[in-house]
Amino acid sequence: MTKSFVDLKSENILKEECKISEKDVHTPNIARLKTDLLCRGIRVSASEPYYRELVPAKYGTGGKSRAGIAGSGRNFLLEHGEPANLGVRQSFLESSPYEFRIIEGEGWILREGEKVLRATVRTPAWHSTAWYDQVQLHGNGSLATALTNTCVYKSRPGAGCKFCIIDIGGEVVRHPPEALARAIREIETRSELRLAVDLVKKYGTPRPDQSAPSETIEPVDININSGSEPDGGTGLFAEAVAAIRKVSNLPIGIQVCPPGKPELERLRSAGVTEISFNLEVYHEDYRRKVIPGKNRDHPREKYFRAMAEAREIFGENQVESWIIIGLEPAEETVAGMEAIARSGGIPLPKPFRPLLGSDFADQPLPRLEDAVTVYRAWREIIRKYKLDPLATRAGCGRCNGCFPLREVLEYGI
Numbered sequence: 001m002t003k004s005f006v007d008l009k010s011e012n013i014l015k016e017e018c019k020i021s022e023k024d025v026h027t028p029n030i031a032r033l034k035t036d037l038l039c040r041g042i043r044v045s046a047s048e049p050y051y052r053e054l055v056p057a058k059y060g061t062g063g064k065s066r067a068g069i070a071g072s073g074r075n076f077l078l079e080h081g082e083p084a085n086l087g088v089r090q091s092f093l094e095s096s097p098y099e100f101r102i103i104e105g106e107g108w109i110l111r112e113g114e115k116v117l118r119a120t121v122r123t124p125a126w127h128s129t130a131w132y133d134q135v136q137l138h139g140n141g142s143l144a145t146a147l148t149n150t151c152v153y154k155s156r157p158g159a160g161c162k163f164c165i166i167d168i169g170g171e172v173v174r175h176p177p178e179a180l181a182r183a184i185r186e187i188e189t190r191s192e193l194r195l196a197v198d199l200v201k202k203y204g205t206p207r208p209d210q211s212a213p214s215e216t217i218e219p220v221d222i223n224i225n226s227g228s229e230p231d232g233g234t235g236l237f238a239e240a241v242a243a244i245r246k247v248s249n250l251p252i253g254i255q256v257c258p259p260g261k262p263e264l265e266r267l268r269s270a271g272v273t274e275i276s277f278n279l280e281v282y283h284e285d286y287r288r289k290v291i292p293g294k295n296r297d298h299p300r301e302k303y304f305r306a307m308a309e310a311r312e313i314f315g316e317n318q319v320e321s322w323i324i325i326g327l328e329p330a331e332e333t334v335a336g337m338e339a340i341a342r343s344g345g346i347p348l349p350k351p352f353r354p355l356l357g358s359d360f361a362d363q364p365l366p367r368l369e370d371a372v373t374v375y376r377a378w379r380e381i382i383r384k385y386k387l388d389p390l391a392t393r394a395g396c397g398r399c400n401g402c403f404p405l406r407e408v409l410e411y412g413i
């Protein structure tokens with residue numbers, strides 16, 4: 001019988017330095033394997049009956065693709081219990097060695113045709129209702145939403161972030177605070193909306209069981225994202241959070257451009273738990289090239305000042321910052337992570353994903369070895385600055401679907 005990661009872990013034969021190679025098929029280093037999956041995505045054969053459940057005909061419109069590069073993947077649940085947001089419909093997938101298949105009743109991630117890791121996909125019932133327009137499940141228990149699918153930088157020629165597809169689909173969507181709060185209250189209070197269909201249980205039997213709800217999703221946090229407002233402010237976030245706070249006690253994470261201290265205090269008073277200012281790239285030359293509009297309005301020193309102020313207001317380990325691997329030399333990403341940590345934020349390094357429809361759709365994929373270099377440095381930086389990513393109560397780092405951070409902390413890479 002094929003041994004998977006969990007079998008091997010219990011036999012204590014995982015090796016920290018093992019590479020993604022033929023040997024790795026049977027001795028996976030889980031952090032490295034997840035990193036490679038995040039870099040290269042996963043294929044699903046169009047002949048499989050579950051193909052369309054995993055590979056949408058088009059990206060989610062109306063804000064469901066969110067800002068940045070994360071909202072466009074499929075959320076897999078890996079056998080060690082962590083989620084992975086993997087690319088499933090980009091052109092680079094043709095060269096991915098990874099494939100998802102259900103084989104004899106078990107969901108498998110295959111590498112070059114060999115089983116490496118069990119996985120499944122869980123879809124909550126509310127994804128088939130109107131509430132899905134407002135709130136989507138991310139990871140194992142994040143209620144994620146984008147307040148708008150517009151961004152001031154996308155509306156200015158040449159100013160938008162090159163990797164981002166927030167405005168895909170053409171329609172303009174804004175979620176009023178009351179509508180969002182209502183969606184979250186319904187999802188939290190009506191357990192039938194949180195019943196999840198497990199893809200492997202549904203298709204893993206000879207005859208698909210279309211109704212096979214298996215378990216209930218337990219919400220852990222709320223993750224709010226948006227495009228940038230014309231005034232660069234955070235008023236929409238404050239209104240949305242205040243409305244949600246009236247109906248929910250879940251920790252709330254938000255992702256914003258760096259505001260001043262009074263706005264940070266207003267967000268805290270409204271009920272924000274965790275805050276993320278996404279640096280994206282560090283070196284000035286690459287910032288000008290990759291995030292031209294945002295960089296003009298928000299130079300990197302503004303990010304670091306906001307992180308330091310936010311740490312005072314939101315507390316230790318409640319400030320984060322995405323930084324993208326593969327859009328600048330790895331040593332610049334490492335320098336950026338150190339600058340984030342020095343300012344009191346937890347860096348969230350994420351492998352770049354070239355999204356169809358973005359300006360960077362044809363950019364090369366990040367190299368695994370660069371990503372490994374970054375994640376090794378990340379672990380050292382976390383220790384050096386005495387940060388504790390496991391203490392973050394809301395937001396992308398807590399979810400862990402876009403990064404291998406918990407795996408790097410637990411197993412090394």
Ligand code: SF4
Nearest residue numbers: 067068151161164227
């Ligand atoms: S600021 Fe950049 S990443 Fe954020 S929504 Fe606008 S274009 Fe996208």
